[in-house]
Amino acid sequence: MAKPAPSGSTKKAGETPKKATKTPPEAKVETSFAETQGSGGETHQVAEGDVAVLTTQQGVPVADDQNSLKQGARGPTLLEDFHFREKIFHFDHERIPERVVHARGYAAHGFFELTDSLADVTRADIFQRVGERTPAFVRFSTVAGSKGSPDLARDVRGFAVKFYTKEGNWDLVGNNIPVFFIQDAIKFPDLIHAAKPAPDRAFPQAQTAHDNFWDFISLTPESMHMIMWIMSDRTLPRSFRTMEGFGVHTFRLLDADGRSTFVKFHWKPKAGLQSVVWNEAVKINGADPDFHRRDLWDAINAGDFPEWELGVQLFDEEFANSFDFDVLDSTKIIPEEILPVRIVGRLVLDRVVDNFFAETEQVAFCTQTVPPGIDVSNDPLLQGRNFSYLDTQLKRLGGPNFTHIPINAAKCPVSNFQQDGHMAMTNPKGRANYEPNTWGPVAGGPREDPVKGFRSYAAEPDGPKLRIRPESFADHYSQARQFLLSQEPIEQKHIGDALVFELSKVERPDIRSRVVSHLVNIDADLAATVADGLGMPVPEAAQAARPTNTDLAPSAALSIVRNGPNAFAGRKVGILVTDGTDAKLFAALTAALDAEDALFEVVAPKIGGATLSDGTLLAAKQKIDGGPSVLFDAIAVLPSAEGAALLAVDAPAKDFVTDAFAHCKFIGIGPKAEPLFQKAGLIDDLDEGCMPLTGAKDVASFVEACGALRFWPRELNVDLDAQPDA
Numbered sequence: 136m137a138k139p140a141p142s143g144s145t146k147k148a149g150e151t152p153k154k155a156t157k158t159p160p161e162a163k164v165e166t167s168f169a170e171t172q173g174s175g176g177e178t179h180q181v182a183e184g185d186v187a188v189l190t191t192q193q194g195v196p197v198a199d200d201q202n203s204l205k206q207g208a209r210g211p212t213l214l215e216d217f218h219f220r221e222k223i224f225h226f227d228h229e230r231i232p233e234r235v236v237h238a239r240g241y242a243a244h245g246f247f248e249l250t251d252s253l254a255d256v257t258r259a260d261i262f263q264r265v266g267e268r269t270p271a272f273v274r275f276s277t278v279a280g281s282k283g284s285p286d287l288a289r290d291v292r293g294f295a296v297k298f299y300t301k302e303g304n305w306d307l308v309g310n311n312i313p314v315f316f317i318q319d320a321i322k323f324p325d326l327i328h329a330a331k332p333a334p335d336r337a338f339p340q341a342q343t344a345h346d347n348f349w350d351f352i353s354l355t356p357e358s359m360h361m362i363m364w365i366m367s368d369r370t371l372p373r374s375f376r377t378m379e380g381f382g383v384h385t386f387r388l389l390d391a392d393g394r395s396t397f398v399k400f401h402w403k404p405k406a407g408l409q410s411v412v413w414n415e416a417v418k419i420n421g422a423d424p425d426f427h428r429r430d431l432w433d434a435i436n437a438g439d440f441p442e443w444e445l446g447v448q449l450f451d452e453e454f455a456n457s458f459d460f461d462v463l464d465s466t467k468i469i470p471e472e473i474l475p476v477r478i479v480g481r482l483v484l485d486r487v488v489d490n491f492f493a494e495t496e497q498v499a500f501c502t503q504t505v506p507p508g509i510d511v512s513n514d515p516l517l518q519g520r521n522f523s524y525l526d527t528q529l530k531r532l533g534g535p536n537f538t539h540i541p542i543n544a545a546k547c548p549v550s551n552f553q554q555d556g557h558m559a560m561t562n563p564k565g566r567a568n569y570e571p572n573t574w575g576p577v578a579g580g581p582r583e584d585p586v587k588g589f590r591s592y593a594a595e596p597d598g599p600k601l602r603i604r605p606e607s608f609a610d611h612y613s614q615a616r617q618f619l620l621s622q623e624p625i626e627q628k629h630i631g632d633a634l635v636f637e638l639s640k641v642e643r644p645d646i647r648s649r650v651v652s653h654l655v656n657i658d659a660d661l662a663a664t665v666a667d668g669l670g671m672p673v674p675e676a677a678q679a680a681r682p683t684n685t686d687l688a689p690s691a692a693l694s695i696v697r698n699g700p701n702a703f704a705g706r707k708v709g710i711l712v713t714d715g716t717d718a719k720l721f722a723a724l725t726a727a728l729d730a731e732d733a734l735f736e737v738v739a740p741k742i743g744g745a746t747l748s749d750g751t752l753l754a755a756k757q758k759i760d761g762g763p764s765v766l767f768d769a770i771a772v773l774p775s776a777e778g779a780a781l782l783a784v785d786a787p788a789k790d791f792v793t794d795a796f797a798h799c800k801f802i803g804i805g806p807k808a809e810p811l812f813q814k815a816g817l818i819d820d821l822d823e824g825c826m827p828l829t830g831a832k833d834v835a836s837f838v839e840a841c842g843a844l845r846f847w848p849r850e851l852n853v854d855l856d857a858q859p860d861a
């Protein structure tokens with residue numbers, strides 16, 4: 136039997152010497168328990184005062200959590216040790232299956248506030264009273280990667296919102312892209328199999344740059360519109376806070392008389408659309424694979440609450456029939472210029488989760504979780520989703536009672552006769568567990584409400600039972616072209632670069648060629664650029680089910696650059712300092728950033744910080760090789776003369792400036808920084824995006840310039856593909 140822990144060297148917490156540098160609040164450790172050392176030297180922390188006593192899951196207090204029960208000090212562990220067995224048994228079962236798609240996600244709590252009533256078109260309670268707030272929970276995700284994959288994979292982002300309305304939960308399970316790859320849910324398993332790692336070799340992880348994906352795509356022309364979106368910078372968001380969200384499908388709003396209005400849902404970020412560039416994304420994935428989740432966590436904890444506007448496009452059957460395409464086809468949008476987005480509310484995320492697993496992992500969304508007043512349409516992709524989510528959650532969460540898990544439970548009264556099953560928490564009370572019954576108005580339990588209850592839209596049947604794709608779904612290229620031509624030149628270039636990158640990873644030339652044959656139907660210039668980038672001739676155009684309509688007007692709403700931020704607020708400068716950095720200049724810069732509600736992190740050769748010119752010790756957030764410039768939106772380089780000489784021979788310091796330059800970031804250059812730029816080979820290339828920082832006036836111009844997303848004119852000088860003779 137293990138001996139009770141001897142009272143060896145008892146050390147009260149709080150006796151540890153205080154650190155010299157500032158410690159973030161979450162890192163402050165307060166303990167009020169005594170520590171003792173056991174006979175084998177192990178640490179025992181003993182509860183006293185207000186400290187909770189450790190117990191088993193059955194509530195039995197635990198005397199020793201460091202040693203299992205043994206027959207003799209060196210003998211075998213005994214089966215009798217229920218505490219040991221319970222602890223290991225529970226640990227063994229900690230993992231549940233990860234989501235089959237969207238496995239990597241991050242979530243936060245907040246609220247939706249109605250700013251414009253939709254009472255004229257829907258009875259949905261959430262859309263009735265202006266100013267009313269509805270609690271919400273939002274999970275952002277990537278699609279293809281597994282739970283541990285990096286945040287900056289080139290991928291669609293999930294944007295799933297659960298509204299806890301007074302008449303039941305509403306899940307708006309959207310993405311950051313308003314269209315999808317396929318038109319019919321029966322193709323979803325094929326799409327996802329093709330996108331995920333190949334089944335024999337189990338790579339590549341969280342990437343579409345491989346043969347299987349592009350093979351499937353090349354044989355699925357309906358995906359071409361989506362391909363333009365995923366090859367654009369939309370799939371490289373700077374932050375969850377800076378991306379749009381879309382419900383994708385056409386849904387229905389229903390009024391009290393059952394009249395239907397079609398609706399498409401849009402989320403518009405208050406921070407403006409912002410993305411990173413591909414080379415930067417690749418490096419962020421190494422430097423901080425948690426870049427997006429950290430950003431959301433930090434922003435909310437700092438009180439900089441992310442916000443989106445909810446917009447709706449409302450239309451009727453007649454308007455729907457006015458298009459050449461079908462509003463039930465999820466590969467199509469209705470351009471905002473044709474049908475403006477009406478803003479009806481705002482979503483604010485103001486609270487991080489208490490526990491990642493309990494909330495973010497266990498949350499379960501479903502497209503058909505809709506309250507009275509909202510209904511689905513016949514979109515065949517949506518119809519399939521309505522089945523798929525509940526089915527997968529039955530397995531993922533282990534039974535039919537996942538609606539009892541607090542994150543999934545409605546916040547309005549829930550009353551029915553469903554009972555039992557794994558982990559049942561809310562079985563009906565009393566004798567009645569069926570209806571109709573005659574146990575009286577209270578003991579008999581709940582009854583139907585024909586007025587308030589959910590009613591489906593009374594849609595007319597559409598014809599004979601058929602396994603067929605409607606002809607109205609056959610235009611695969613027109614909107615792909617419209618998207619491409621709606622982009623600014625720099626954005627079009629990025630689409631071409633991304634296609635060349637991805638297809639260069641495809642080993643089979645016939646697959647590359649088949650993809651380019653579709654691009655010919657979208658835009659001859661794009662096809663020529665990509666073919667040239669791949670070193671192949673432009674193939675014949677793919678056989679098109681419908682000729683491309685080249686008359687669609689470009690839509691400004693589709694460009695990130697045109698819908699970017701208008702100030703630097705909420706973004707971050709990496710300030711590189713050394714011993715001897717000019718204290719006044721540093722103070723002027725940080726004051727200007729504070730005034731702008733922008734953020735900064737101090738990067739220094741040592742994590743202990745740097746001693747500024749006035750003798751103050753400035754704590755560093757990052758050591759130079761752990762805080763590369765890809766983690767920041769702009770950089771300021773403020774070394775002393777001696778510091779600059781040291782940085783000039785330091786590889787991470789040189790990368791700090793060359794990467795920022797290559798990624799078209801604004802660069803503030805302190806008066807003594809020249810040797811670093813010299814050694815990094817940039818001194819002759821410095822442009823208007825590289826701004827001298829000498830005093831308050833320069834600082835103001837620098838912070839103002841940073842308000843733009845990037846200094847794009849530089850890209851032509853830093854990209855081999857863009858050189859005229861390349």
Ligand code: HEM
Pocket residue numbers: 233234235236237240274275276292293294295308309310314315319320321323382383384465498499500516519520523524527528531
């Ligand atoms: C417009 C097309 C689609 C969009 C916008 C979309 C969006 C999403 C989102 C945002 C999630 C993550 C939910 C979360 O954070 O927990 C998700 C998960 C999932 N989606 Fe989709 N999806 C689409 C198409 C489909 C289709 C066609 C299917 C199947 C027929 C499907 C099946 C699933 C499954 C099985 C999950 C995992 C759910 C879970 O384990 O809880 N999705 N989808």
